[in-house]
Amino acid sequence: MNFRKRTAHCGELRPSDAGRTVVLNGWVNARRDYGSIVFIDLRDREGVTQVVLDATDNPELAANLKDVRSEWVLWVEGAVRMRENPNPKIPTGLVEIVVRDAGVINRSEVPPFEIVDDLQTNEELRLQYRYLDLRRPTIQQKLLMRSRLASVTREYFSAEGFAEVETPVLTRSTPEGARDYLVPSRVNKGRFYALPQSPQLFKQLLMVSGFDRYMQIVKVFRDEDLRADRQPEFTQIDIEMSFVEQSDIMAMTERYVQHVWKRLLDIDLDLGFRQVTFADAMNTYGSDKPDLRYGLPIVDVTDYAASSSFVVFKSAADAGHVVKALRIPDAASFSRKQIDELTDLAKTHGAGGLPYLKLVQGEVSGSFSKNLPPDEATTLLSACSAADGDLVLFAVGEWERACTILGALRIEAARRLDLVSKTTTPYSMLWITEFPLLEHDPEEQRWVARHHPFTSPMTEDLHLLESNPGAIRARAYDLVMNGYEAAGGSVRIHDSTVQQRMFDLIGMSVEEANAKFGFLLKALKYGAPPHGGIAFGFDRLAMVLAGTNNIRDVIAFPKTTSGLSLMDGCPSDVDDKQLAELGIALRQ
RNA sequence: GGGAUUGUAGCUCAGUUUGGUUAGAGCGCCGCCCUGUCACGGCGGAGGUCGCGGGUUCGAGUCCCGUCGGUCCCGCCA
Numbered sequence: 001m002n003f004r005k006r007t008a009h010c011g012e013l014r015p016s017d018a019g020r021t022v023v024l025n026g027w028v029n030a031r032r033d034y035g036s037i038v039f040i041d042l043r044d045r046e047g048v049t050q051v052v053l054d055a056t057d058n059p060e061l062a063a064n065l066k067d068v069r070s071e072w073v074l075w076v077e078g079a080v081r082m083r084e085n086p087n088p089k090i091p092t093g094l095v096e097i098v099v100r101d102a103g104v105i106n107r108s109e110v111p112p113f114e115i116v117d118d119l120q121t122n123e124e125l126r127l128q129y130r131y132l133d134l135r136r137p138t139i140q141q142k143l144l145m146r147s148r149l150a151s152v153t154r155e156y157f158s159a160e161g162f163a164e165v166e167t168p169v170l171t172r173s174t175p176e177g178a179r180d181y182l183v184p185s186r187v188n189k190g191r192f193y194a195l196p197q198s199p200q201l202f203k204q205l206l207m208v209s210g211f212d213r214y215m216q217i218v219k220v221f222r223d224e225d226l227r228a229d230r231q232p233e234f235t236q237i238d239i240e241m242s243f244v245e246q247s248d249i250m251a252m253t254e255r256y257v258q259h260v261w262k263r264l265l266d267i268d269l270d271l272g273f274r275q276v277t278f279a280d281a282m283n284t285y286g287s288d289k290p291d292l293r294y295g296l297p298i299v300d301v302t303d304y305a306a307s308s309s310f311v312v313f314k315s316a317a318d319a320g321h322v323v324k325a326l327r328i329p330d331a332a333s334f335s336r337k338q339i340d341e342l343t344d345l346a347k348t349h350g351a352g353g354l355p356y357l358k359l360v361q362g363e364v365s366g367s368f369s370k371n372l373p374p375d376e377a378t379t380l381l382s383a384c385s386a387a388d389g390d391l392v393l394f395a396v397g398e399w400e401r402a403c404t405i406l407g408a409l410r411i412e413a414a415r416r417l418d419l420v421s422k423t424t425t426p427y428s429m430l431w432i433t434e435f436p437l438l439e440h441d442p443e444e445q446r447w448v449a450r451h452h453p454f455t456s457p458m459t460e461d462l463h464l465l466e467s468n469p470g471a472i473r474a475r476a477y478d479l480v481m482n483g484y485e486a487a488g489g490s491v492r493i494h495d496s497t498v499q500q501r502m503f504d505l506i507g508m509s510v511e512e513a514n515a516k517f518g519f520l521l522k523a524l525k526y527g528a529p530p531h532g533g534i535a536f537g538f539d540r541l542a543m544v545l546a547g548t549n550n551i552r553d554v555i556a557f558p559k560t561t562s563g564l565s566l567m568d569g570c571p572s573d574v575d576d577k578q579l580a581e582l583g584i585a586l587r588q
Numbered sequence: 589g590g591g592a593u594u595g596u597a598g599c600u601c602a603g604u605u606u607g608g609u610u611a612g613a614g615c616g617c618c619g620c621c622c623u624g625u626c627a628c629g630g631c632g633g634a635g636g637u638c639g640c641g642g643g644u645u646c647g648a649g650u651c652c653c654g655u656c657g658g659u660c661c662c663g664c665c666a
Contacts, residue, residue: 030626030627032624032625032626032628032629033622033628034622034623034624034625034628034629035621035622035623036622036623037622037623037624037625039624039625039626039628041626048626050625050626052624052625054623055623056623069617070616083624084624085624085625085626087625087626089626090626093626110598110616110617111598112598112599113598113599113600113616114599114615114616116627119599120599120600120601120615121599121600122594122595122599122600122658122659123658123659124595124657124658124659125598125599125658127658174666176666177665177666178664178665178666179664179665197665197666198666200666222665223665224664224665225589225663225664225665226665227660227661227665228659228660228661230665344592345661348591348592348661348662349661349662350662408661448666449666450666451666452666453666454666455666560657560658560659561658561659561660562657562658564657566657566658
């Protein structure tokens with residue numbers, strides 16, 4: 001196929017180029033045919049340029065291009081000239097190309113959906129024809145932003161003395177954490193590799209080796225159910241540092257984020273991101289990843305509940321549970337239906353119901369106002385700082401449960417009141433610190449690591465290691481951006497004895513620990529430096545930067561919520577021959 | 589594993605509540621016309637396994653059962 005190569009792309013021509021003869025290559029974005037004059041909008045990654053073909057000047061060429069339709073690929077040669085009727089909507093709108101010669105490089109079938117930014121098509125079809133979906137400028141911009149993020153990241157960490165070291169993708173399956181994706185070994189039949197959930201152990205071993213500062217942009221895999229912000233394979237910016245403590249890692253991370261925001265968004269972020277302890281975050285926002293672009297704090301009213309006439313509150317307080325309240329300003333106008341929807345939401349998070357009070361022109365109403373003497377209602381509402389026109393929602397129960405319920409309602413209320421669009425702080429950055437080291441798994445009847453079992457306990461809580469494990473706080477920290485857990489890390493245990501005690505605590509025998517993590521325990525005995533690190537969810541970071549709340553928008557070829565790839569149809573069946581080579585028989 | 593919601597023309601959706609003639613609209617597509625459009629315009633036209641399978645019924649897009657996808661959420665995700 002003959003075509004003339006471009007001398008300009010479709011987004012660059014301006015009035016100063018008038019008079020130049022250029023060649024463009026691109027896709028037909030739109031065609032407007034007037035018979036003796038035809039306009040063709042030619043599109044490439046950089047933009048759109050209008051091309052004019054005058055049939056009276058060039059009848060032969062016009063006849064050749066008569067069939068041209070959307071998404072055909074053309075080359076076009078002609079002079080740049082000022083437009084009679086400029087189009088202020090596009091950057092090249094002041095100029096156009098008068099075609100002198102042109103040709104069809106490739107034809108296109110009629111696409112299943114139009115290649116436009118404000119596409120209404122369902123995601124199923126878009127994913128099936130992902131290569132067409134990716135022609136849309138909005139998606140391209142997001143992926144180009146992701147590309148720049150990767151460049152800026154490497155540039156920053158390289159300048160800070162970090163070495164990028166690759167770690168294996170075929171690794172050992174380990175207990176704890178997410179389900180592993182397994183890869184059968186042909187050479188060693190009946191045995192399996194696991195795809196890494198993170199390069200955690202390898203980066204710690206690199207610290208033992210003395211690499212001192214490591215970072216890697218790396219794919220990791222977790223075989224768990226998906227969400228709007230979760231894919232089975234995703235990318236981490238994995239970071240580890242030696243001879244540091246928590247504050248050093250957090251400070252380094254903040255400087256990186258500041259650098260990224262400056263370079264990619266030209267926004268100046270102040271260092272010293274807000275820090276909130278896990279306990280405070282749960283108490284005040286009902287979440288360990290609160291979105292602080294808006295307020296809506298939760299208050300504790302357990303003290304008032306203890307002497308309440310409302311039996312639900314009273315008995316909760318007597319049982320050692322808590323009563324929490326969420327005041328939603330100007331929401332007393334919520335209808336019965338809207339309250340029912342909020343109640344359903346509360347129930348999905350484990351609430352029995354949703355007690356609420358409304359204050360309208362001094363009158364108290366609500367689901368339990370009849371069970372509450374007026375003076376008690378007044379006291380309770382003032383404890384919640386409720387003003388006229390407010391709605392107050394209550395959650396009753398075990399501490400973390402009650403907090404979580406109101407945390408979910410807080411997000412929903414913000415959505416309904418459209419608080420995010422009204423914010424004066426478009427980016428909310430905060431650290432969550434002092435996570436519990438362990439949590440109790442009622443199913444397995446044992447303690448499990450909340451972060452991972454290599455996380456160091458806070459020094460001042462070490463004495464609780466055997467007496468009160470649930471109260472131990474970890475030297476762990478999450479960086480939360482606009483309500484997303486963007487990064488998480490910890491200072492690691494660098495002492496093999498402490499590491500062994502940790503394994504004991506989560507019910508792992510010495511034998512098992514040695515079998516599964518013996519290489520780490522051994523390595524820690526050969527002069528391990530104090531070390532710690534953090535890992536960013538690269539996709540989530542790209543999401544926040546690109547201003548989307550769908551992780552699939554920043555992944556070129558994502559999977560659906562059931563883990564399918566609709567374009568190539570994986571996962572797929574494999575031949576019996578392949579299974580036989582691997583020594584695998586499928587069971588029904 | 590569970591819940592909610594969704595699937596009708598190439599696309600977006602209406603029609604399903606209360607089963608009943610030939611399943612509609614906008615956009616797109618095809619043909620003709622048009623010299624300044626850029627959401628071009630005008631005239632005409634084609635296009636449907638109502639996701640799939642089974643059932644109830646004289647009759648199913650509509651009711652019932654099952655199933656396969658999409659989206660969101662709970663559990664899960666160190």
